[in-house]
Amino acid sequence: MAIHRSPSDPCPLAGAGGRNHLVAKLGAAADLSDEDKNAVVDICSQVREIAARHDIISEGVRPDHVHIMVEGWAARYKMVDDGSRQITAFLLPGDFCDLHVTILGDMDHGIVALTPAKVAFVPHQVMQDLPLGRPELLRALWWATLVDEAVLRSWIVNIGRRKSSERVAHLFCELQARLKLVGLVSGDHFDLPLTQEIIADAVGLTPVHVNRTLQKLRELGLIVLRGGALTILDIDGLRDFAGFDPNYLHRGRLARKH
Amino acid sequence: MAIHRSPSDPCPLAGAGGRNHLVAKLGAAADLSDEDKNAVVDICSQVREIAARHDIISEGVRPDHVHIMVEGWAARYKMVDDGSRQITAFLLPGDFCDLHVTILGDMDHGIVALTPAKVAFVPHQVMQDLPLGRPELLRALWWATLVDEAVLRSWIVNIGRRKSSERVAHLFCELQARLKLVGLVSGDHFDLPLTQEIIADAVGLTPVHVNRTLQKLRELGLIVLRGGALTILDIDGLRDFAGFDPNYLHRGRLARKH
DNA sequence: CGTTCCCTTGACACCGATCAACTCTGGTGG
DNA sequence: CCACCAGAGTTGATCGGTGTCAAGGGAACG
Numbered sequence: 001m002a003i004h005r006s007p008s009d010p011c012p013l014a015g016a017g018g019r020n021h022l023v024a025k026l027g028a029a030a031d032l033s034d035e036d037k038n039a040v041v042d043i044c045s046q047v048r049e050i051a052a053r054h055d056i057i058s059e060g061v062r063p064d065h066v067h068i069m070v071e072g073w074a075a076r077y078k079m080v081d082d083g084s085r086q087i088t089a090f091l092l093p094g095d096f097c098d099l100h101v102t103i104l105g106d107m108d109h110g111i112v113a114l115t116p117a118k119v120a121f122v123p124h125q126v127m128q129d130l131p132l133g134r135p136e137l138l139r140a141l142w143w144a145t146l147v148d149e150a151v152l153r154s155w156i157v158n159i160g161r162r163k164s165s166e167r168v169a170h171l172f173c174e175l176q177a178r179l180k181l182v183g184l185v186s187g188d189h190f191d192l193p194l195t196q197e198i199i200a201d202a203v204g205l206t207p208v209h210v211n212r213t214l215q216k217l218r219e220l221g222l223i224v225l226r227g228g229a230l231t232i233l234d235i236d237g238l239r240d241f242a243g244f245d246p247n248y249l250h251r252g253r254l255a256r257k258h
Numbered sequence: 259m260a261i262h263r264s265p266s267d268p269c270p271l272a273g274a275g276g277r278n279h280l281v282a283k284l285g286a287a288a289d290l291s292d293e294d295k296n297a298v299v300d301i302c303s304q305v306r307e308i309a310a311r312h313d314i315i316s317e318g319v320r321p322d323h324v325h326i327m328v329e330g331w332a333a334r335y336k337m338v339d340d341g342s343r344q345i346t347a348f349l350l351p352g353d354f355c356d357l358h359v360t361i362l363g364d365m366d367h368g369i370v371a372l373t374p375a376k377v378a379f380v381p382h383q384v385m386q387d388l389p390l391g392r393p394e395l396l397r398a399l400w401w402a403t404l405v406d407e408a409v410l411r412s413w414i415v416n417i418g419r420r421k422s423s424e425r426v427a428h429l430f431c432e433l434q435a436r437l438k439l440v441g442l443v444s445g446d447h448f449d450l451p452l453t454q455e456i457i458a459d460a461v462g463l464t465p466v467h468v469n470r471t472l473q474k475l476r477e478l479g480l481i482v483l484r485g486g487a488l489t490i491l492d493i494d495g496l497r498d499f500a501g502f503d504p505n506y507l508h509r510g511r512l513a514r515k516h
Numbered sequence: 517c518g519t520t521c522c523c524t525t526g527a528c529a530c531c532g533a534t535c536a537a538c539t540c541t542g543g544t545g546g
Numbered sequence: 547c548c549a550c551c552a553g554a555g556t557t558g559a560t561c562g563g564t565g566t567c568a569a570g571g572g573a574a575c576g
Contacts, residue, residue, distance in 0.1 A: 078415045081501040086415040100404040103397060108408055108506040139361060145403075146358040150366055152410040157336045157344040160417045160462030164532070195554065204418030209532055211556060243339040248366040422564070453522065467564055469524060517576100524571070531564085539556070546549080 020044060021094030021182040022068060028181055028251065029147075030140035039137065043130060044068060044120040050113040057098055059110040065121040067097035072117030073193055077201065078109045087202040089151065090114075090175065094182045099145060102128065115193045143250070150248045159204040162243065165213045167203040169242035172223065176232060177246050189224075189231035217241075278302060279352030279440040280326060286439055286509065287405075288398035297395065301388060302326060302378040308371040315356055317368040323379040325355035330375030331451055335459065336367045345460040347409065348372075348433065352440045357403060360386065373451045401508070408506045417462040420501065423471045425461040427500035430481065434490060435504050447482075447489035475499075 022044065023037050032040075047070055050056050056074055057063050074091040088109065091097060097111050102124050131138035151174065158170050175192070179185045196214070197207040205213070217223050222238045224231040232238055239246075280302065281295050290298075305328055308314050314332055315321050332349040346367065349355060355369050360382050371377075389396035409432070416428050433450070437443045454472070455465040463471070475481050480496045482489040490496055497504075 076411070078411070080415060080419045082419075084419050086419045088411040088414045100407065103400045104404050104408070104508045106505070108508070109411060142361045146362050149358065149407050149410065150362070152407065152414065153334070153336070153346040153367060155414050156346045156410065156417060157338060159414060161338045161340075161342050161344045197554085206533055207554090208534080208556085212532090215556090247364070250362045250366070455522085464565055465522090466524090466566080470564095473524090520573100520575085522571100522573085525569085527567090529564105529566075531562105533563085534561070535559090537557085539554100541554080542552095544549100544551080546547105 019183065021070070021092075021184070023094075024182045025094040026137070026140040026144065029143045030136050032136055032140060036134055036137045036140075039130060039134065043122045043126055044070060046121045047118050048121060050117045050119055052113055052115050052117075054113055056111045056113055056117070056119055057107055059107050062106050063098055063101055065123055066099060066102065066127045067111075068120040068122060069093050069095045069097065070118040070120050073114040074111055074117055074119075075114055075198065075202070076109055076111055085201045086204065087198065088155065089148070090202065092175075092178055092182065093184065095148075096144065099127075099141075114198060147250055150250065154248050164203075164205055164209055165216045166242050167205070168199060168210060168213050169217060169222065169238055170244050171199065171203055172230060172232065173235075173239050173242050173244035173246075174249075176230075176235070177249055177251070181249075181251060188233070188235065189229055191228060192225065192230040193228050277441065279328070279350075279442070281352075282440045283352040284395070284398040284402065287401045288394050290394055290398060294392055294395045294398075297388060297392065301380045301384055302328060304379045305376050306379060308332075308375045308377055310371055310373050310375075312371055314369045314371055314375070314377055315365055317365050320364050321356055321359055323381055324357060324360065324385045325369075326378040326380060327351050327353045327355065328376040328378050331372040332369055332375055332377075333372055333456065333460070334367055334369055343459045344462065345456065346413065347406070348460065350433075350436055350440060351442065353406075354402065357385075357399075372456060405508055408508065412506050422461075422463055422467055423474045424500050425463070426457060426468060426471050427475060427480065427496055428502050429457065429461055430488060430490065431493075431497050431500050431502035431504075432507075434488075434493070435507055435509070439507075439509060446491070446493065447487055449486060450483065450488040451486050 020037075020041050023032075023040050026032060026040065027037065050072075056067060059078070069091050071093055074097070075087045076089040076091065077085050077087045079085055091111065097119070098107065101107060131141055154170075154174070158167050162170060172192075176185060176190065179190050184190055194202075195207075196210045199205075200207045200210045203210070214223075214225060217238075218225070220237075220241070222232070222234055222241060224233060238244070278295075278299050281290075281298050284290060284298065285295065308330075310330075314325060317336070327349050329351055332355065333345045334347040334349065335343050335345045337343055349369065355377070356365065359365060389399055412428075412432070416425050420428060430450075434443060434448065437448050442448055452460075453465075454468045457463075458465045458468045461468070472481075472483060475496075476483070478495075478499070480490070480492050480499060482491060496502070
């Protein structure tokens, strides 16, 4: 079931037969019809490639399209006055970058590609019309938005009240759960193309301290992190250590209602 | 324009002639018709009072109504394993407590009244029907949801990358801007019914350190905090000190489009 | 007039930041 | 094939901000 895809695998354009992670995610939450799924695949037809370290969308601009991650990793971030950076979300294949900008106008933060990325560009009007006459798909899109919000809350808790090693452990637990949902976890390991500096910017620490924190997690026998891939040796132990409760991701919540 | 209302003022039931803060908020963002506004006022007709320190909604329950703050303050919070608490949002008059629960199911966090509060109870079905045939109101509700999300991101930045006194200052700037939007700021001061412990739980510090932090802000001549009310002596100075950019609140964004 | 929160203050411990140097790795070009 | 280089990871020494613990003060309230 879980399909491992390294960044170097050839990936057909979304909609041309390749696995569509957005469909996988929405389909896990709601009971989508084939017509619903095809409609989702269709809007992902126009894909652009973005080089690593390049902004997909910059702060202050008003994008004329909605962007959807098709392949690769990206991060929402905000620069602070003193020059430091805070990442507020990791964007994985199947995630929306800026569903909100249709309503809110200018971006109040930037989105940067962390790896070479493929991003689908969807015209606003197409995105607005998508859920019309498709109530279950509408619910699924709402679900995705609200889970994103729940993830933001969990980050606040993580950064505000947990110690350094717990923070990093909690982040790994979240990423494992989210990647699993879109089929990007293979057994107990998955690609984790994040430098220690990126992790630091996500959990509110410095790169040096993230390094020491990772050593601790390794010494505890919880993880192996090497070559851009993370192996979780003891998922229960890691979750326990981090105080991770997957409930906030609301997996399968919608499905259970039907 | 700005109306100061202390918690002890008599407040008529929403819809019975009193100022409706939700209408004020949504009306500031979108161009609502009188019919739109009346519809919003109508759904706030059933109000219940909650005592301070009592949960309005507890973690794990599935509320059978949508809750809207009518009067008083509340906080979203999550308890952490070690017994500490993290507040992830302050809920002010006009804010939705749990618009998401219709879709997501169980609450993944609790909401507690920080003062004696009045909360409107709206049946799910009534809430779902509200925006039907009222496109501008639908946009306004989306706007409110997305601004809440933007506030969550700004909290992550605040807690993750700012020093203690900047964090508290930034929180004060946010509350000032949000309260002003619903007409609860009078000149340069407003009610701030928060103990130092509550502030600490919101910005990821300890009560003792919040105390020292407040002293610093006072010494800098930026604020006066006394008797449950905050006076901002130098709003530009405070915003500068905190690195506060009100842009993320997207005030009047929708209105400007029309 | 006592009780109960809440605020305040001081001494001290410790976690994580900072600064600086060194290592390791992978990629590039001679 | 090797030399070089840039980026990332690692380590050590030290600093400083925030947490912790404990005691005292003050205001609201019954």
